[in-house]
Amino acid sequence: MEDKRYHSVRLDPEKCKGCTNCLKRCPTEAIRVRAGRAHIIDERCIDCGECIRVCEYHAKYAQTDPLATINRFKYKIALPAPSLYGQFKKLANASQILEGLLHMGFDDVFEVAAGADIVTRAIRERMRGMSTDEFPLISSACPAITRLIQVRFPELISHIVDVRQPMEVAAMVAKREFCQKRGVAESEVGCFFITPCAAKMTAIRNPIGQEKSAVDGAISMLEIYGLLAGHLKNYPSELTLSKATSYGVGWANNGGEAVAVCPENSMAVDGIENVIRVLEEIENNKLRDLVFFEGAACTGGCVGGPLTFENGYIARGSIRALMKNSDLRHPDEVVKASYLTKYALQTTKKITPNSAMKLDDDIVEAMRKMEQLESIVKSLPGYDCGSCGSPTCRTFAEDIVRGHATKMDCIHILKDQLKIMAQKMVELAKTTRE
Ligand code: SF4
Numbered sequence: 375m376e377d378k379r380y381h382s383v384r385l386d387p388e389k390c391k392g393c394t395n396c397l398k399r400c401p402t403e404a405i406r407v408r409a410g411r412a413h414i415i416d417e418r419c420i421d422c423g424e425c426i427r428v429c430e431y432h433a434k435y436a437q438t439d440p441l442a443t444i445n446r447f448k449y450k451i452a453l454p455a456p457s458l459y460g461q462f463k464k465l466a467n468a469s470q471i472l473e474g475l476l477h478m479g480f481d482d483v484f485e486v487a488a489g490a491d492i493v494t495r496a497i498r499e500r501m502r503g504m505s506t507d508e509f510p511l512i513s514s515a516c517p518a519i520t521r522l523i524q525v526r527f528p529e530l531i532s533h534i535v536d537v538r539q540p541m542e543v544a545a546m547v548a549k550r551e552f553c554q555k556r557g558v559a560e561s562e563v564g565c566f567f568i569t570p571c572a573a574k575m576t577a578i579r580n581p582i583g584q585e586k587s588a589v590d591g592a593i594s595m596l597e598i599y600g601l602l603a604g605h606l607k608n609y610p611s612e613l614t615l616s617k618a619t620s621y622g623v624g625w626a627n628n629g630g631e632a633v634a635v636c637p638e639n640s641m642a643v644d645g646i647e648n649v650i651r652v653l654e655e656i657e658n659n660k661l662r663d664l665v666f667f668e669g670a671a672c673t674g675g676c677v678g679g680p681l682t683f684e685n686g687y688i689a690r691g692s693i694r695a696l697m698k699n700s701d702l703r704h705p706d707e708v709v710k711a712s713y714l715t716k717y718a719l720q721t722t723k724k725i726t727p728n729s730a731m732k733l734d735d736d737i738v739e740a741m742r743k744m745e746q747l748e749s750i751v752k753s754l755p756g757y758d759c760g761s762c763g764s765p766t767c768r769t770f771a772e773d774i775v776r777g778h779a780t781k782m783d784c785i786h787i788l789k790d791q792l793k794i795m796a797q798k799m800v801e802l803a804k805t806t807r808e
């Protein structure tokens with residue numbers, strides 16, 4: 375079952391020095407530093423992993439499932455993310471990786487890139503029946519971006535693609551095909567995603583757009599890298615296990631999905647701040663001709679995920695090289711139409727706005743609090759220095775309104791108050807002497 379409070383991104387309070395580095399980088403203002411330690415406001419966190427990247431003390435980390443978790447199931451299927459292929463330089467073909475995973479103890483493998491092929495065809499079919507006012511369609515492939523939209527751009531929720539993510543589709547197909555092939559019960563089979571990021575782990579435990587994930591766990595690419603690299607050396611390069619098209623493999627890089635789904639009038643943007651800028655433009659109706667938008671929280675796309683091993687730029691090049699060696703046909707030619715009817719590919723649960731940014735559910739009360747907030751903002755120095763433990767003076771004012779901080783937490787106000795008090799004491803001493 376889903377756990378609405380689950381977040382993969384965690385803080386190790388022992389390692390946190392309260393340096394405020396992460397404070398300014400969080401795109402949803404979900405971090406505060408109080409009493410010398412950071413803490414994450416769960417309702418606002420979108421698991422983008424930005425704070426993991428910037429923390430010099432490794433106090434932020436992504437919780438994933440340990441490899442031993444696969445032993446909960448009698449039969450284990452590995453679902454490698456396309457970005458896993460980019461972690462190995464000069465890979466002759468993706469089959470080497472799939473064979474390596476089998477030798478590591480998995481009973482079967484199903485490429486998430488093949489899931490991406492199915493999703494590509496399903497989205498294209500969906501788009502055929504859509505009216506122009508439903509565009510631009512916004513990719514749901516990066517769960518951090520979907521959550522960002524829930525928190526900061528609720529008006530764009532209706533534009534989010536309503537087809538399940540490739541890892542979900544891969545898990546559904548892999549499980550059913552394995553059970554049919556081996557004549558075993560679904561409850562005996564576990565599907566494990568090899569993840570480049572915390573956002574996907576959270577999407578499994580706390581799914582968006584569906585009640586329950588078809589994926590049973592996520593293993594970090596960093597954890598599996600060394601073991602897998604050892605196994606890769608032993609296999610010939612002419613294996614043919616990989617069935618994904620070059621388009622499916624290309625989903626690893628930012629822009630790969632857009633090229634596959636909608637080669638014309640699409641836009642692909644990476645890096646959470648850049649994505650925010652484009653979403654603002656979409657919200658303000660400035661990109662009227664745009665049909666499809668693919669946003670990735672990580673630089674370069676999933677190859678730049680916080681749990682990847684290889685430098686994202688090198689991995690991007692490796693993916694491009696691998697694409698040339700893969701099936702060059704478009705998923706429309708390769709994916710059988712029966713997949714679109716045999717599997718429930720559409721999401722089943724409405725995506726709703728995340729009200730964590732709202733001051734109050736009651737509109738009158740919210741307006742009163744907003745007035746209070748504006749008046750506090752005017753009385754603050756406006757340096758946005760973060761020394762109060764909030765990312766900006768405005769969020770500090772918001773924290774005061776919510777009762778989570780007091781004006782005296784601002785070091786500049788405190789200094790001014792101390793100066794006034796000292797002045798008063800001097801004057802008092804003078805009057806007493808006279
Ligand atoms: S994971 Fe992203 S949203 Fe969550 S606290 Fe870190 S930077 Fe903020």
Ligand code: SF4
Binds near residue numbers: 517570
């Ligand atoms: S871009 Fe890819 S790796 Fe990065 S958070 Fe989104 S899904 Fe995860």
